[in-house]
Amino acid sequence: MKKILLGLVAVAVIAAGGYFGLDFYAQRRVTRDVEAAFEQIRAGGAKASHGKIAFDTKSRTLTISDIATELGAQSPVNVKIASLTMTGLGQPDGARVSADNVAFNDVEIGVAGPTPTIASLSYKAPRITVKDYSGPAALAQLPASSSIFDLYRFAFTQLAHINASSVSAPTLTGPMIFSAVAHAGDGASGEFAYSGLAIENMKDGKIASSKTDKVAFTVNQQATGTPIKMTGELANIVATDIDVGAMAAIFDPAKANDDREYRVQGHVSAGPYVITATTTPRVNMRIDGITVDDVRINPSRMQLPALMAMIPPPGSPPPSAAQTRDLLEKLADIYSGAGIGNAEMHGLLLETSEPPLKLASMRFNFEHGKIGELAVEGLDTHTPNGTFKVGRFALKSFDVAKSVRLTAQFAGQKPSPEQALALLPLIEGVEVKGVTSPYKATGKPVNIDVLSLDWGQFVGTIPSKLRLVAKMAAPLDAADPQQQALVAAGIDRMAVDADLGAVWTEASRTLALEPVKLNMAGLLNASAKVALGNVPREAFSTSAAESMGAAAQIEAGTIELVVHDLGVIDLAVAQFARTQNVGRDEARKAILDSIKAQSDAIGAANPDATALVTAISQFIETPGQTLVIKLTPRAKAPALQLMQLLKTDPQSALAQFKIEASTGL
DSSP states (O other): OHHHHHHHHHHHHHHHHHHHHHHHHHHHHHHHHHHHHHHHHHHTTOEEEOOOEEEETTTTEEEEEEEEEEEOSSSOEEEEEEEEEEESOEEEETTEEEEEEEEEEEEEEEEEEEETTEEEEEEEEEEEEEEEEEEESSOOOOOSSOOHHHHHHHHHHHHTTOBEEEEEEEEEEEEEEEOGGGOOOTTOEEEEEEEEEEEEEEETTEEEEEEEEEEEEEEEEEETTEEEEEEEEEEEEEEEEEEHHHHHHHTOGGGTTOOOOEEEEEEEEEOOEEEEEOOSSOEEEEEEEEEEEEEEEOTTTOOHHHHHHTSOOTTOOOOOHHHHHHHHHHHHHHHHTEEEEEEEEEEEEEESSSOOEEEEEEEEEEETTEEEEEEEEEEEEEETTEEEEEEEEEEEEEEHHHHHHHHHHTTTSOOOHHHHHTTGGGEEEEEEEEEEEEOTTSSOEEEEEEEEEEEEEEETTEEEEEEEEEEEEEEOOTTSTTTHHHHHTTOOEEEEEEEEEEEEETTTTEEEEEEEEEEETTTEEEEEEEEEEOOOGGGGOSOHHHHHHHHTTOEEEEEEEEEEESSHHHHHHHHHHHHHTOOHHHHHHHHHHHHHHHHHHHHTTOHHHHHHHHHHHHHHHSTTOEEEEEEEESSOOBHHHHHHHHHHOHHHHHTTEEEEEEEEO
8 A cells, every 4th residue: 555655656746747847848938939039020120028928838828028119210119018918829730829818918009200290109008808819920020111101011911810709908098299290389299098999800801890989089289379179089980891901902012013902891880979179269060970881992003102202201392393293193093092882971060159050961982083972961050141051962973083183284383274174074063952041131041942063975175965954042132223123023032943955966966955944933934945057076175266167167957935924024014114104005005016017127028027026926915825936947057147147137137047936825
């Protein structure tokens, strides 16, 4: 029994010695590997140090204390970590290591001059936790450059090789100091605070979702000697389907020839967003929510380092015209390399000492440097004379990239009218709906139900297709001499409904003015069709000489006019009666007699003209009539010559047409 007991003791001693020997060996090996990793950082030109290294074999837990690194020389990035603990360490293969849990305690990251407007920026996090970590076993070579863009590229590239089920940081705070370039005054500074940061399912360079409960910031600055404090808070920031590798491509010069499109994010939402500024007057702003969907980039066009390298440093002389053109061309490339499926902001409220400004929503989509539609809806504000509202304003398709390129051509010089016209094809149209605006100080509103203008089918920079739709109403001003007759007739408000269009067809060389419709409530309803023939392409030239030369070839076509009297005849008769100081019946008779006299004068020369005058007489004689006139050219008639002839000899001009005229109720 004693031998057996001694044998067991011996076995225990040997086992204990083997265990502690293994633990000692593992400790030495882990320490050696950690030292090698830090030496690799130092070999890349950075500074790196650490404190105590401890490794527990049983739980496979590594702890490193007092980690400190400094990357870059011109704009250094300092990282300090009080302790790093990795639990459940493993090595699935020779190229990767894993851990069940990774904890960073008291993390502080300081960045000097991250942007031209920020002199320094710090991030502080009491604790960052990573679960189910898997990453490269060896550190990648640090960038030789200290450029912030190279560091961003390095960070995104490394992040793309890390897998984790979750990453969380309860809080992240830090101060920032603005540079003189920011024009925020001496001693301008700020502070930010994130809370509830969480990342879920990071794998193969993709992040399933990211969430931040709240971001709060404070900015203190001086403006003309007056201290200004701005505070803000953005809540509920959620992003899904994030591609970290695509983000790295934006900063990678090696991707300068990569013309593929990468999806950066699937969906982003945030809000509410509240900002308060202690300016004079005080400013309060609130946005209920912001959403952005389907963000895409083209690395070959979105090379941010190349753009920033072209921006002159602070204190440099103004860029030359050539430098400005190059910078704008590069900016246009940036725009053309971005894509957004949909972006929307809703629920804007802006409060100052004036009445508040409200905006229900603003949204747009963006594709290859071109806005598909920019729509603003539900604008509500006040002017000194009353409330101003816009139901909807929409800019139909605006090519931002091309507009920047055209602006680059104007650098250092004033654009000519022809050059300015080149901006027109970049926009396809505008639309305004539901406008209510005060008319002077009358207390009465101007209403625009709809105002829509579209153009297209460009010949050079001139559109050969136009369409205007307008439906609006406005009060009349008794002080305006041109409106006094209407006011005297008891009309205090004018409503207009118009639909005007023009289309040129190159194959037939015809220009048709159709539709041409005008409805003036209480006065008349009119429509027309006008055709012009032999209209050459040169008629749309920006050269005045070429355009006028082509205009001489244009021939008059058929003209049709339909006018329905809704009260305009009685109004005209009443106005004539007032000016002549006679009764209305007498005034109407005088007008008809004058028309008959003209008919007798021209009747012998042109029987068709007599029919026209007769129809006009019947139209005036009986209120509520409809007048129909159709003019058909008897032969080819140059339009310009006819216009000149109308001024000097109207009868001869009318003789060029076959005239059909009639009336009917």
